[in-house]
Amino acid sequence: MAAATMGRAAEAQPPRGRSAPVPAARAQDPARQWGDPVSRLVRRVTMGMTPDDLAAARRLGYAAYLDQQLQPGGFNDSALEAEIATRLPMTTWSLAQLRAQQATDQNELYSQLLDASWYRAAFSKAQLRERMVEFWTDHFTIYLQRVGYLKLVDDREVIRPYALGKFPDLLRATAHSGAMMRYLDQNISTLRSPNQNYAREIMELHTMGSEGGYTQTDVAELSRILTGWGTAADGSFFFNRNNHDRAEKRFLGRTFPAMAATATDAQMKGEGDAAIEMLLAHPSTAQYVSWKMARWLLAYDPPAAVVSASAAAYARTGGDIREMVRTILSSANLMAAPAKYKRPFHLAISSIRALGLDLASVPNIRALRQQSDRTMGMQLFNWEQPNGYPDSVEWWSGLVITRWNFGQSMASLATPTTARLDTMRFRTPDTPEGVVAQVGARLFGGEMPTTLRTNLLTYLRGAAYSDTRVRETLSLALGAQEFQWY
């Protein structure tokens, strides 16, 4: 098929001239172009590799660099957080303030949450935490349109603090998130009519997985156990004893005896707490969460041995996400792993980082973000179903035109009040060779394939050297298939 279609494509091209590119080598896994484990690690733990990241990682060495990224508290992001607080103040508001404001300015509230997420992903030094925030945001998906400002609180108080903590703490926190209670209808579950939505998803999607060994009866029984769990008027978590089913239940083989009407709130709510502990302790949870993490960090089809090793780490450490990450991202595992395809959010953030943009050159990220959201199909918190945005080549690779166009927009950024690309960063030295060398260093960590280098040079030299031509060359590099993988 490749030969025939190449022929057709050639017919469609303009007559070959100076700009005609050299055909690339036969297709192979992009990871084969990459060298040592350190650069692979930097690719995987950041939202986009920069020369500074790579230099730091080489200085520290694989283990120490990973270690540093696994302790996000060790980084100083105070400048970033101060800018976010100044530019996007709603993200700092309390629940009460958010509630008061949301009726008047809901769209602004959503936009500030989204902008802040982009700023953090692009400019936080704790890059691995940002990657795990994206992961857990999908794992514990909450659809923003359904819950409004509650997702802002969830992002701030549940996902981010626990992203590199202990999974049990994270799960308990999401189970007490007003946003989650609302999103999965737990807040309208009643004694007479228990709603099964959250009970199903906490097992199917959050812990054990759909093959984890629970039955439809378990779903029904868990929904009865969780009656009473819901929200207060302001959207925060609240346990209402009047909604709780006190009759006997049987869940995952354990009997929860009937309770008297004199039982305390703590006792009644305690059934749900106990059920959550059962889920955390269930071997399927260690397996399923490990598999998902391995799929996120390592490979679409992670080796069973890696998943098992991570599950063992879960068991050994009480579900320490850091230790699971460390197990999954061993040097040996990474060297054996094929490349993964960047989802649109990852592509956008990695483009920002590769172009050397920073807080000063991006005073207002909104227009840039909205263009990506509109065209590349991955606005944060906008996936309606609880399974989160897909992570597969098949789903995302069809929208290639929008990626090229986004790269073209990024390379054109020239508005100081919103976003501006300083092309002199790339025009150093100010020659075609200089530009392409900078592309190799900044976009590809010094591991740019020869054919790509040649073809970029050919294009750049295909017309008079100018800032416009340089920007077009950058747009090609950002859209090139080599830049779509990590």
Added chain:
Amino acid sequence: MSENETEAGCQEYHSLARRDFLTVAGGVGVSALMPAWLPKVVLAQSASSTRDVIVSVFLSGGVDGMSLVAPFGDPDYYTGRPTLAIPRPDNAGTGPKGVALDNFFAFSPGMAPLLGAYTAGDLLVAHATGSIDTSRSHFDAQRFMEVGKPRDPRIASGWLGRHLATSTPMRNDTPLRALGLTAGLPQTLSGAPKSLPIPNPAAFTIGGSAATAAARSAWMEANYAGAVDPVASNALDSTNTIALLQRINFAGYRTQNGAVYPNTGFGQALRSTAALIKADVGVEAIHAFNGGWDTHAQQGPFPGVDASYMHNKMLELSQSLAAFHADVIQGTTATGVTVVMVSEFGRNARENGNRGTDHGRGNVAFAMGRKIAGGRVLTNTWPGLARENLEAGQDLRVTLDHRHLLAEIVQNRLGNRNLSVVFPDFTPRFFNITKS
């Protein structure tokens, strides 16, 4: 059979053999779908005059079919749904009421815009239909429907993708045979050669300076030729598709028969579909989603109940489809067009405590086209809503596997007899839903 057709046929055959059907469930390894019996596939090569373009719509969330098409002739419908049951069509007074389709079933007021297509005999309603699998998980149930085989965690290609992979293109030289009007490739189309997700066909073009657009596009084509599949093939399909779509005037598209598409995402998706079909560029399958049907609470299936949420959604759906019927089904097209519409499962017979319904089983499905034997509600027996007739004491039984309907359309309207590939491990039975 000309040399050209053989060549194209062999191309599809080889791409099918080589294509890596990446798993979506993951964790069980990549598995090629059907190497053992591939040599027996006979590529469908019937002339395009007997083949329709197919428009596949998926209503995601588990639409409450008994609100779309109410079984008003079943008394247990009303006892189980005191708030939500669509009022009988023969109710006195001027309040909202169903529109009778026969003496047992009625459209809800929200579906009334489709009455014209129904009485014209172009719209078939099927009821108590769905999957034989009892999963009430959205993701599993939707997946099983899109891949066309229940309970198989490994199969990753879609039924429509497999149809396209086992039939020659309706036009040999087309760069685009199928598209999903979504940001990602719908699983229904997975495995289809020359298929892309194109959420907005009108905006499918290379940006930046017009003076360098061709050179940049050519650069990208060559660059992506070196990529692994499906990245490479998607890019090629995309660049070839740009020229194709630019020739179509989406903005200035004029409908026939006074059809007006609602100015909503779905309405405009059908409008773009109409423009694509009428442009006759070789697109033969289009898939669209219409979501938000997971009505666990405050369902609002007709005006006056809560905020009429579902009523408004049904209006958008039916108005969009009715416009498509007037514009395309009754309009002038080079080939016939068939629309199919399913949802992953129906909802409980009885309403819950939140004036909504929870995940159920038996549901409606629709087919629409000039060659669809419509104007009736098809059931393979109506199982009834008395408690003893419900599945698990709560759900309308499935008495008609929806694959029977799709299989008949694939064979009789799409000209593809490779039904054992399109619907593996399934023996179709035809219910005469197509006209010759």
